Amino acid sequence: MNVPRLGRPRSLPTHGWLVLCLIFCQLAQAQTHPPRHEILLLLSGDGRPYQELALALEASLGPSERRRLRLRIQEVKHLSAPPQGELVITAGLRALQRALEQSDGPPVLATLIPRSSYRRAIAGSPRNTSALYIDQPPGRYLQLLKAVLPNARRVAFMTSPQNAPLERRLRHVAARLGLRLETARIESAKDLPRAIRRLFPDNDALLALADPTVYNRYTLKNILLASYRHSLPVIAYSRSFVRAGALAAVYTTPSQLGLQLAELLSQWLVDPSELPAPRHPDYFLVEVNRPLAQSLGLSLPHDAVLMDRLTRFPGEGP
Amino acid sequence: MRRHLFSALTLGLSVLAAQAQDGYYDAGYTEAVYLDELPLVLTATRLAQPPEQTPAAVTILDRDALRASGARDVVELLRYVAGMQVTYYDGSQPFVAYHGLVDEFSRRIQVLVDGRSVYNPLDGTVPWNEIPLSLEDVARIEVVRGPDAPTYGANAFLATINIITESGAGAPGWQFRADRGVNRSLDDLILSYGANRERLDYRFSLGYQQDQGFVSRWDGRRLHRARLRTDYQLGPHDALTLHLGYAGGPRRRGFEGQSLNPPRTADKDSRIFQLVWHHSPDERRELRVQAFRNDYRHRERFRVGPVDLTPLGLPLSIEVPLDYGARVIRDEVEVMYTQDHDGWRMAVGASIRRDRAESTTLLQGQAENRLYRAFLNAAWQLHPQLLANVGLMAENNRLTGSDLFPRLALNYRASEAFTWRASLTRASRLPTLWEAFANQRLNAEIPGVGTLFDQVNHSDIRLRPERLDGYELGFIYRPHRRLSVDYKIHYEEIRDLITAVEVPYPDDWNQESERFINGDTVYVTGSEIQVDWRYARHGRVLLGYADTHISGQDRYRAYTQSAPHSMASLLMEHRLPDPGGRHALAFSLGFHYSGPMVWLGEGDAVGAIRRLDLRIAREFRLPDQDLDVELIVQSAQGNYVEFRDDQQAVNLMTPTAYLRLRWSRL
Structure with a gap:
């Protein structure tokens, strides 16, 4: 199971x-x-x-x-x-x-x-x-990143202080996958331009995880336009994020x-006396923005190949 | 919320304020974050098309290239595009051509700023100085090297320059640039600010530019520019973009000591308005509706003389008042729908345009043309490796009637890195309002005799559009994201070139006048290569080479000599950042070579040109501020003749050094 x-x-x-x-x-x-x-x-x-x-x-x-x-x-x-x-x-x-x-x-x-x-x-x-x-286990987002961008080493990550526990889990998995996480703390939308300036020019990808302080419909334009200008692919958490301009996302319907x-x-x-343990979903889909990939000069594996790579790595527990 | 309403009101969109009820994120971090729709940001129109899929050769100049070049305006940068010829009729009138056939009224390329065609329909020239645009406003320039009438309509004849401007969200914060001449008088001041306030993005820029033109010529310019761009997100699927701009100021013209071309000052300006509505029901479909107006004004009244009339048997000399003034207005409405599916992509649309011009000297009144267009461009993935681009534009206008421009291009992706491209394109150039309605007449009141006039030129036949059939074969090699090579060989057959020829004119005081006709046919062959190589994280080379050969009979103009047989350009930048990333030292080198050629019209033969531009920059990076101090030397190798006219004017480019200070703050 x-x-x-x-x-x-x-x-x-x-x-x-x-x-x-x-x-x-x-x-x-x-x-x-x-x-x-x-x-x-x-x-x-x-x-x-x-x-x-x-x-x-x-x-x-x-x-x-x-x-x-x-x-x-x-x-x-x-x-x-x-x-x-x-x-x-x-x-x-x-x-x-x-x-x-x-x-x-x-x-x-x-x-x-x-x-x-x-x-x-x-x-x-x-x-x-x-x-x-x-939401997906953090490892699954990083697996997608590796599958889509095999040469990525340095990954930009922006997080609000509320999401700090996630960052620790992420850092742990990232190290195992040979990725280095470059983090910026965002306390309000005001901190974004500075973080973009620091992180976007020198990293290989941006990992965007759900965090309404950082990613919302008002900040999205700033972030995506800047990512495109710096040719920085974005790996995200929802289908609509990909439609808006991220490179790829893994999500569960x-x-x-x-x-x-x-x-x-x-x-x-x-055994009705015992609830199953809290868990991330086992089922998921991958969405890829192919026009964007072509525009960035990236050649991506087929959807089926991506799904296959992600399913071979089970996400870790709660 | 209050700010939100305020921004809506400032746009006069109070109706839309009712939509301002977004509770999603105030409620905290709910599942909505994963499930909600988001506004589409990187839509097809915002993405640069991958070169493997374009039906023509494209050179992209991005912000890094802009910065590395040390250029002061867009024109200077175009020298780095393979095959592009850039020169100056005088210090305030640059002109740009591609594959020759060019006089001081360069009228065979299309220039678009955010999809707004900016060339002047009266004489066909691009008023580079009056485009309300500073280099800082430019996000990217895409130059289509080759005819592209099926996409951009008549006048996308030899090449199309697409300028895409920066939005408030794309370049937030303050930016400031000051240039100051070291050995010559030259000043640029540009201040801009961009911000992203929830649904509203805005960006404004103010610019001042001043220089003294070429040495020992009366051709300085002083320019003021102001520009505003706002992007308002109506909802996840709809956005409105508004552009307002002004650019203008005095230019010096004429020559010291020439009574028929006396030193004087001309005032030229332009005002632009453009409103665009984007509707994207999803990421694969987009409807774009745009309306714009370009309004150019040119004021130049002066007196020539005294003119000695003794050769005509009149023992007197007179002064003749002249008015070179003009007012030109272009209005256009365009609707375009694009759809993108796996395997095919299409754009279909229609537009209506009205061009009006008023000029006392050139037209003796007013002239107008209306243009109706419908177009379809489709790209089919016939096979995983084979892409077919088919384009068709139907056009009807009052001057030349109806026309059809087809295109067929095939892109064959031989491997991941290597793509062949072949294309057949037809294009035409409509006569300008001046060519179609020319009536340039100088009137002189002579006491006791009456009015004498000189009919400088006239147009009394229905001109046909110039026609071009272009054939191109080339390849794109992109082994990885850091290197792209684009090579092509091309052949163009251009018929019915419109030109003015001297004909007898009985009532005229010298019995002669120029008349516009459809004249020569020419054949242009050549090859071009453009290389963009980021050889390191901090190093880049942009290389262009073109060889162009024009053949034909040259019955009316020296067309066959109007492009240099070979041209080369190189832009190289290398940056040395310190390990902490707090500052960096950057060097750039720009080199141009252009073989001997002849500028047509009032132009004359010029020899081979070699030019070297150097730039050294010290860049300081603070957490929220950038400060760059640069020294730029243009034409560091010495003097060269940029342009020479058939009278006596010589535009001598001399080494010009200036200091640049750039500061930006979030």
Whole structure:
């Protein structure tokens, strides 16, 4: 189970009525085979990512899990009483915060959430929690960097003080891969121009990891224009970042999280007293900006080759 | 938020302020960071096209080359482009040509600044001094060496110079440059500031430039430039860019002691306005709508004389008032849609342009032309190694009617590093408003006799556009990111060259006048090589060589001698940073060779030119400031004749040294 598998997201219709339809099916099933375990999937909103995740979870449950589970899906804003059930799965930060409002209650499995936000949200909470993060293990970003830019040695990295724990993990992996991390601390957007000036001319790549202080829609233009001017390829964390002008990204879709959640649930059913350990996703996709690569004079391996290289290196644990 | 609203209001876009509700990042670090859409920054129009995929040879001059050259303006830099001829009619009127056929009204290349065509439709020249643009505003210059009418329309005839300017986000902070002549009077002061405020980027620059032109000539210039560029992000898919600019000032013209060309001062300026809307539904599609206006003014009134009329049997001498003034306005609206798929790419669009000119002396009134265009450019990956570029532009205008410019180019990627390129292109050049409506007449009131006039030139036939069929075969060798070699051989057949010929004109006082006709046909062959090599992290060489041969009958002009048989240029920079990276010493060397040739029109034969430019710079790097002190010597090898006219003027370039101080602060 720890060996990540290659997987494109299953193509799923995303209409809300389908979710309802599936819930009806569940209810119909419930009457014939009374489920043993009540599970609540609590969504932070009704946006497309949440629906995709819910649909993928529903669709990926096997027949035996379906017999033994009763899955309710609810949005945070429609929740009137504290969340009930034997297990609460939360999709998104808001749902997790809501589920943790009470000091006691069912165990919580959080997903669609960045690791650092999960850590912050559960800090001080006595509840039994675990998580399937939305972000990749740090090593996977660096593996992508190595696969795309085999000659890179010096990697620029900009981080806010809040992300310092990540930087330590990253530095550790980078050293193993023969990469040197050149770091700049960004406390506010004001620090960016200075960091760009110091880091961009003399490094081989920029590793951009989620950090809204550093990367947001307002700073993005500055960073990407400067990266292009210095011919500095950017390795990023989301598909839209690549579309905006990064060279490549590795990311996990909500559908892929849904798929893995279904697997975690079947694992949990074996021993409902124990939650699976917090983990990064096993499924992921790689997006590459080929027009940019051509413009920079880089020749990149095919997508399949990149996926293959990344899957051969399992990401390390939590 | 308040600042945000403020910036929206300053743009007069208050409607859009309603969109200013972004709660995403205030809520903290949620999953939205991974899932949200982001504005597209490096869209196809912002990326330089890889040379392996372009249908023509392209030379790219980036900011490093700009800095290393020590140049004071864009024209000086163009000498480093293989095959580019740069000279000066006088100190304030540079002109640039490619593959010869050039007089002081250089009118066979297209120049675009951010997609805005800047040549003067009255006489076809590029008003280099009046483009509101300092070197500091330039992000990159892409020179298409060869005809490119299928992309840029008629007038992208022999070459196209694309200048891409810097935005506030691309060059944030303050920049300042001061140049001061050591052995000659010369001053440049440029101050610019760029900033990125959430959705709004802006950048302005102010410039002052002054020099005394060539030695012992009355051709100094004084220029003021102001420029503003704002980029406003309307949403993840939409952006508005606004450019406003002014450039102008007095130029000295004429000669001491020449009564028919007396020393005087001309005032030339230009104002530009350009608004561009970009809409990118995704990273592979983009709609671009642009509207612009160029408004040139030229004021030059003076009196010539006294003119002795005794040869005409009149025992008197007169003074004749002249007005070389002109006002030229170009308006254009263009819509372009680009789409990029795996395996093919296309750009399709249309534009409407109106050129208006008013000139008392040249036209005796006004002239106008309207131009309608539709174009399609597509690139198909026929095979993993074979790319076909097909271009077609249909054009209709009031002067010459309808025209079609096709192009076919094939790029064959023989290996990762080596690509062959072959292309066939057709292009045309429309007559300028002056060529089409010439009516240059000097009137003199003579007491007791009446009005005498001299019809200097006229146009009384419907001119055809000049036509070019170009064939090119070349290769690009890019073994790695630090070396690129571009070589080509080319052949161009150019027909119907428009020229003025002397014809009898009975009412005129000397019974003669020049008339514009479609004249000679010429054949241009040659080869060119351009090498850009970063041999070390701190060292770079840019090398260009061209040999050009023009054949034809030369019935009306000495076209066959209008390009040097061989030209070479070299720009080399080496930097020695100290280990701490706090300061560096940089040296650059620029060298040019240009064989003997003849400048047409008022120009004359010039001998071979060898020129050496040197630069030494001390660069200081502080955490948020840069300070460079430079000494630049142009023409360090000694004197040479840059240009000579058929009367007596000689533009003698002498060693010119200046000190440069550059400072920038974030």
